[in-house]
Amino acid sequence: MRIAPSPTPDDSAATSPSDVDAELDAAADAEADAAADDGVVDHADSTAQPPAAPSDTGAFDRALVVVHGMGNAYRSQILLEWAEPLLSRMDWLARDRVIGAADRHGVAIHESDLSGDLPIITATVRSPGPRAQAAGAPAEDDDDVVQRIAIIEARWSESFVPMSRGQIFQWAVVFMWRMIRRVLGLFLGTMVLVPWYTLVRHWNKPPGAPRKLPKGVDLVIDTVRLAVCSIAFAVTWMFLVLLALVLTPILPLISPLLLIPWFKNVAQGFIDGIIESIGDVAAWKERPVRASAMRLVVRDALTRAKELVGDDGDVHLFAHSQGAAVATLALFEELRPSDYNVSRLTTVGAAVVLLGRDRWLGRPDEYKPVSDWLKRNAEADAHRGVKWANYWAIWDPFSAGPIADTATGRRERWRNAYFPGRSTAQGPEEHAVHNTSQPFLDHSVYFQNTIQVVEPTARHLLGPEFPPAPVAVAQVENLLSVIDKKSLGINMLAAVVIAAILPGLPGVYAAFATLASWVAGAIGFMIGVFPGGQDVAEAVPATIAAASFVTDPDGLNPWSWLIASGFTLAVLIWLNQRLSTVTRRSREWDRCPIEPRHWLVLSSIPRAAYVAGAVICAWFAIFAWSRPPLEWLVASAVILLIVAVFVFVEPLYAPVPVIVPARTDDDAANTLALAGIPAPMKLRDAVATDGFQKDLAARRRLLSPQGWRAEVWAGWFHDWPKSAEAPAPEAVATTD
Incomplete structure (x- = not known):
C-alpha cells in the first residue's frame, strides 16, 4: 500500500513515480478501455489515473492466489469466477461517498492475461485517504490510498494422469458412504438440532429477559418448526440411504457394463461427467504421487505471487472445495507460509475434513489440519502468522460445517455458530453463510454471496487501512441477507x-x-x-x-x-x-x-x-x-x-449464524480474536443504534442514484431528487 502520489521513489516498484507520471497520459485511454472490457467500469478521471502496474518483482502490495475445487476446470475459470465479483466489490467500496470518495476513486484494471501459462489479472484500487475518511468528503489527490493488487490462479486439474473408470467407481463406494454420513450429520444439525436448541433456549429464558415474541407464541412456532423439520429430515435420511443402498452394487459394475455397445452409447456422456467430477478426488485420496503433483501447482503459484509482492507485500491464498484440501496440506505441511509471505488463508466450501490427506498404503489415514496450522504459526515471527477464515454454507454437503481436528471439536464449533458459548476446540475463524438455502446448490455459488463472502474477502484485499463498515450496518446487512436467502x-x-x-x-x-x-x-x-x-x-x-x-x-x-x-x-x-x-x-x-x-x-x-x-x-x-x-x-x-x-x-425469526472466532493455543490471541468479533444484535436493536442511523442519514444526504432502478427506489423512499443535497463547492473542485 502507498499514498499516491508518493513523495519518494518506491524501491519495491519496477518503475519510479516520475517515470510513471511521464507515461500516465498516454496510458489513460488504454486503461479505461481495458477496464470496461474486463467487466469493471473505470469511473476515475483520466487526469488522476494511477499508473499501469507492471507484472515485475515487488510491483504489488498484495497478491491473491485462487485455487479451484473438484472437477475439470478450464484455464482462467476459477480466476474469472472470483476476480470479477471481488474487483467489482472493491470498486463499489472504494467509491463509497460516505467515506469521502470522488469520481477518481475505484478500480483500474491494467492486465488481464487469461490465456497465458499462468493467468493473471492486475489492478490498482484508488480509495479515499485519512483526511477524506475523517471528513466524509473528498480531499486532494495526495490523500488518496493506492493498492496494487495481482490475482493469479492455481489450476491443478490437468497436473496428473486420471485413474481408470473401474478404479474410480470401486473407490467411490466407500467414499459415498463416508460423504453421506457427513451430509446426514450436517442436515441433522441444521434441520433438527437448531430448532431443538432454539426451543429449549426460548423456554428456559429467565423472566424479564427480552423476547421477540411472547413465550407461548415462541413455543408454538418452535414446536411446529421442530416437527416439520424433523419430518423433512426423516424423508431426506430415507432418500439418501436408499440411494446409497441402490448405488453400492451398481457402481463397481459400471465400468464392465460400458463394454456393452448399446449401454455405452446411452450412458457414456453421463458417466464421463461423473468421472470429471470425482476422478480427481479419487486420485487425491488414493494416489500420493498424483496428489503431490496437485500440490506442486499451488506451490508454483505461491512462488510467483511472492515474486509479484516482493519482501514487503502480502500474499493471500483462497481455495474452494477440494482445492482447500490441496492448498491446506501444501501450505501447512510441505511449505513454510512465511517464506511466501502468506498472511491469510480463506477457504470456502472446504472439503478439508471430508478429503483429508493423501493415503499411503500401510500408513494411518490421519490428518490434523488445525494442528499443522498452529505449528506453522508458532514457527513464524509475530508478523508472519497465517490468519485462517473458513466459510461454509449451512446446506453445503461437501464442506459439511466447521474445520477442527476432532469430531467433537467440529460439533462444538458448529453449535457456537448458532448459539455462542464457551469454546475449547481449536480451529480457524468460522463463517456459517447462506448461499441459496438449497441443498446441493450451495456448494458452487459462494462467489455470488456478495454480503457474507465476497465483501469480507474484498475488504481483506483492501487492507487494514481501509475503513471498516460500522458494526450495526454490517449486522443489518447480514441479517437482511439471511432473510433474503431463506x-x-x-x-x-x-x-x-x-x-x-x-x-x-x-x-x-x-x-x-x-x-x-x-x-x-x-x-x-x-x-x-x-x-x-x-x-x-x-x-x-x-x-x-x-x-x-x-x-x-x-x-x-x-x-x-x-x-x-x-x-x-x-x-x-x-x-x-x-x-x-x-x-x-x-x-x-x-x-x-x-x-x-x-x-x-x-x-x-x-x-x-x-x-x-x-x-x-x-x-x-x-x-x-x-x-x-x-x-x-x-x-x-x-x-x-x-x-x-x-x-x-419463519425466515424472520429463525436463528441466524454468527462468526465463531479463531481459537489457537495462545490465550492472549484467543482473547484478541474474541474481542474482534462484535456481539450479535437483533435486527430492531441494530437499526436503532446511532451507528446505523448516522450512516443512513449520511447516505440520504449524499444520495445520487445511478440507473433507473435506483432512481425509482430513491423517489419512493426519499423524495428524490427534491431531497438531494447540492454538492459543496470544494467537493466539486476536487472531482473536476
Whole structure:
C-alpha cells in the first residue's frame, strides 16, 4: 500500500513515480478501455489515473492466489469466477461517498492475461485517504490510498494422469458412504438440532429477559418448526440411504457394463461427467504421487505471487472445495507460509475434513489440519502468522460445517455458530453463510454471496487501512441477507408444491393444453410459411396433432402431468430467481439506502404470493380429489392456514449464524480474536443504534442514484431528487 502520489521513489516498484507520471497520459485511454472490457467500469478521471502496474518483482502490495475445487476446470475459470465479483466489490467500496470518495476513486484494471501459462489479472484500487475518511468528503489527490493488487490462479486439474473408470467407481463406494454420513450429520444439525436448541433456549429464558415474541407464541412456532423439520429430515435420511443402498452394487459394475455397445452409447456422456467430477478426488485420496503433483501447482503459484509482492507485500491464498484440501496440506505441511509471505488463508466450501490427506498404503489415514496450522504459526515471527477464515454454507454437503481436528471439536464449533458459548476446540475463524438455502446448490455459488463472502474477502484485499463498515450496518446487512436467502428457499419449496398439484386440478390442465396448442400452432404456422414445406392450413393441425400428448385437453396422464408440472416449475423458479435478483441488487449494489422495515415488507410480497399459491393449490386438491365433508374441509383450511403463517414468518425469526472466532493455543490471541468479533444484535436493536442511523442519514444526504432502478427506489423512499443535497463547492473542485 502507498499514498499516491508518493513523495519518494518506491524501491519495491519496477518503475519510479516520475517515470510513471511521464507515461500516465498516454496510458489513460488504454486503461479505461481495458477496464470496461474486463467487466469493471473505470469511473476515475483520466487526469488522476494511477499508473499501469507492471507484472515485475515487488510491483504489488498484495497478491491473491485462487485455487479451484473438484472437477475439470478450464484455464482462467476459477480466476474469472472470483476476480470479477471481488474487483467489482472493491470498486463499489472504494467509491463509497460516505467515506469521502470522488469520481477518481475505484478500480483500474491494467492486465488481464487469461490465456497465458499462468493467468493473471492486475489492478490498482484508488480509495479515499485519512483526511477524506475523517471528513466524509473528498480531499486532494495526495490523500488518496493506492493498492496494487495481482490475482493469479492455481489450476491443478490437468497436473496428473486420471485413474481408470473401474478404479474410480470401486473407490467411490466407500467414499459415498463416508460423504453421506457427513451430509446426514450436517442436515441433522441444521434441520433438527437448531430448532431443538432454539426451543429449549426460548423456554428456559429467565423472566424479564427480552423476547421477540411472547413465550407461548415462541413455543408454538418452535414446536411446529421442530416437527416439520424433523419430518423433512426423516424423508431426506430415507432418500439418501436408499440411494446409497441402490448405488453400492451398481457402481463397481459400471465400468464392465460400458463394454456393452448399446449401454455405452446411452450412458457414456453421463458417466464421463461423473468421472470429471470425482476422478480427481479419487486420485487425491488414493494416489500420493498424483496428489503431490496437485500440490506442486499451488506451490508454483505461491512462488510467483511472492515474486509479484516482493519482501514487503502480502500474499493471500483462497481455495474452494477440494482445492482447500490441496492448498491446506501444501501450505501447512510441505511449505513454510512465511517464506511466501502468506498472511491469510480463506477457504470456502472446504472439503478439508471430508478429503483429508493423501493415503499411503500401510500408513494411518490421519490428518490434523488445525494442528499443522498452529505449528506453522508458532514457527513464524509475530508478523508472519497465517490468519485462517473458513466459510461454509449451512446446506453445503461437501464442506459439511466447521474445520477442527476432532469430531467433537467440529460439533462444538458448529453449535457456537448458532448459539455462542464457551469454546475449547481449536480451529480457524468460522463463517456459517447462506448461499441459496438449497441443498446441493450451495456448494458452487459462494462467489455470488456478495454480503457474507465476497465483501469480507474484498475488504481483506483492501487492507487494514481501509475503513471498516460500522458494526450495526454490517449486522443489518447480514441479517437482511439471511432473510433474503431463506425466502429464496421457501419460495422454491412452495414452487415445487404448486407445480406438483396445479396440473391435476379440474380445468387447469385444459388451460395448459390450450396454451400448448397455441404454441404448437405457431410452430406449425412457421413451418408452413417457409418454402418447400406443407401449406399453413395443413401444417398447423399436423403440428398440434403431433404434440397431442400435451395439446389434448382430455389427455391428462402421468406423462402429460409430469410435462405440465415441469413447465410450471421452470416458470416459477425463473420468476423466483428474477424477483430475488431485483430485491438483492437493490440492497447490495444500488447506492440507495432503504430502511429495513420497508425492504422487509417489499421482499415479503413474493414470499407471500408463493406460500399462498401453495396453500390454495393444496386446499383445492383436497376438495377436488377427496370430496371430504364440510367440517373436514374447514379443518383442513385452518391447518393449512396455520402452516402458511408459520412458513411465511419463519425466515424472520429463525436463528441466524454468527462468526465463531479463531481459537489457537495462545490465550492472549484467543482473547484478541474474541474481542474482534462484535456481539450479535437483533435486527430492531441494530437499526436503532446511532451507528446505523448516522450512516443512513449520511447516505440520504449524499444520495445520487445511478440507473433507473435506483432512481425509482430513491423517489419512493426519499423524495428524490427534491431531497438531494447540492454538492459543496470544494467537493466539486476536487472531482473536476
